[in-house]
Amino acid sequence: MIGEAVNKFSKLVPDEPLNNAKQIVGLRNRLIHTYDAIDNTIIWTIIKKYLEPLKIETINKIK
Numbered sequence: 001m002i003g004e005a006v007n008k009f010s011k012l013v014p015d016e017p018l019n020n021a022k023q024i025v026g027l028r029n030r031l032i033h034t035y036d037a038i039d040n041t042i043i044w045t046i047i048k049k050y051l052e053p054l055k056i057e058t059i060n061k062i063k
Contacts, residue, residue, distance in 0.1 A: 002054070003028020009058065014016045020050070 006024045010017060018024075027046070031038060 002051075003031070006054075013061065018054070018061070021052075024026055024054070 003025050006018055007028070010021050010025075017042050031043075
């Protein structure tokens with residue numbers, strides 16, 4: 001869901017790219033296509049580390 005939203009945001013606001021947008025969309029694609037090979041511990045670590053900064057960055061860009 002987040003990867004899809006970042007992808008749409010990047011298309012709607014191309015002059016205000018989000019940090020790590022390509023990596024976020026890439027992770028989304030891997031989750032969708034190879035979900036059975038994903039380590040949930042790694043995904044949870046990524047969420048804990050990057051979700052809040054992504055939220056803050058997104059809010060700041062849409063203000």
